[in-house]
Amino acid sequence: MTLEEQTFDLIRPPEWKGGVIFASPHSGRHYPAWFLAESRLDPLLLRSSEDAFMDRLIASAPDHGAALLTARVPRCVIDLNRGPEEIDPLVVSCAPPVALSPRIMAGLGVIPRVVSQGRAIYDGPMSQAEAERRIACFWRPYHRALAGLIDESVARFGGAILIDMHSMPRDALAHLPRPRPDLVLGDRNGTSASPRIAAGVADAVMAEGFRLRRNSPFSGAYIAAAYGRPRENVHVVQLELDRSLYMDERRIRERPDFEQFADRFAGVIARLARLRPD
Numbered sequence: 001m002t003l004e005e006q007t008f009d010l011i012r013p014p015e016w017k018g019g020v021i022f023a024s025p026h027s028g029r030h031y032p033a034w035f036l037a038e039s040r041l042d043p044l045l046l047r048s049s050e051d052a053f054m055d056r057l058i059a060s061a062p063d064h065g066a067a068l069l070t071a072r073v074p075r076c077v078i079d080l081n082r083g084p085e086e087i088d089p090l091v092v093s094c095a096p097p098v099a100l101s102p103r104i105m106a107g108l109g110v111i112p113r114v115v116s117q118g119r120a121i122y123d124g125p126m127s128q129a130e131a132e133r134r135i136a137c138f139w140r141p142y143h144r145a146l147a148g149l150i151d152e153s154v155a156r157f158g159g160a161i162l163i164d165m166h167s168m169p170r171d172a173l174a175h176l177p178r179p180r181p182d183l184v185l186g187d188r189n190g191t192s193a194s195p196r197i198a199a200g201v202a203d204a205v206m207a208e209g210f211r212l213r214r215n216s217p218f219s220g221a222y223i224a225a226a227y228g229r230p231r232e233n234v235h236v237v238q239l240e241l242d243r244s245l246y247m248d249e250r251r252i253r254e255r256p257d258f259e260q261f262a263d264r265f266a267g268v269i270a271r272l273a274r275l276r277p278d
Helices: 003-007 033-038 043-049 128-157 195-207 222-227 258-273
Strands: 008-011 020-024 067-071 160-168 183-186 212-214 234-242
Touching: 003 128, 008 128, 020 128, 020 258, 067 128, 128 160, 128 222, 160 222, 183 195, 195 212, 195 234, 195 258, 222 234
Parallel strands: 020 067, 020 160, 160 234, 183 212
Antiparallel strands: 008 067, 183 234
16 A cells, blocks of 8 residues: 555546645544554544544535545544644654644644543654654655645646635534534634635535634644645635534544435535635
């Protein structure tokens, strides 16, 4: 199996109609045996950091003329929505010095130290060589594919729109007044997508009856910051979907009405696929 086959699935539409790309960097669930042997946590706890089932919720994107890139490698092995320099010195021994961002200090660097609720993945730090191996084997192939899709879209359509799909725990919204949003749209406060594209995404979500909030508590992370260049007609919008709408978060299982929800959410996918960077 090639590195690409271990890391992601890329599905191209029969006809790419206009430069829209859907991606899910955190829905990977193919846990290597060597990783499970190294971790102190059982598989169910490891899966708590997944955007579980997101790849299934956006699977219809190619049917509507959009490209689809979904991770196979799990987030707790390597976080594809972090920069390769975001190394946590508590998880990688002899790591080169970096500025300690809040994400790194929380244990959520490119190689996570914890899963949800701060549960430690490892008994001790790994070697720098192992960290570099994971970045080379998993992080770089995914980002080569993503950057290649964006470049291809710019060449063919004059621009690109990346819809970066994530899910959020219901608890992440507990501090918000009711009614709480179903989705949070992040465009890094207007820096990763133009107002027109962000408004188009918001309209597509709300047209299907979902409640939306913008840039709080999630405004976008590495992918939005690294690839969003609205002045060059490359737009990245992050969408965070409330997990409790379609899954049992504790058991990481689909709700009984998962298929009905997926059919409803497919309406959002169809509308988003009709956006155009021009």
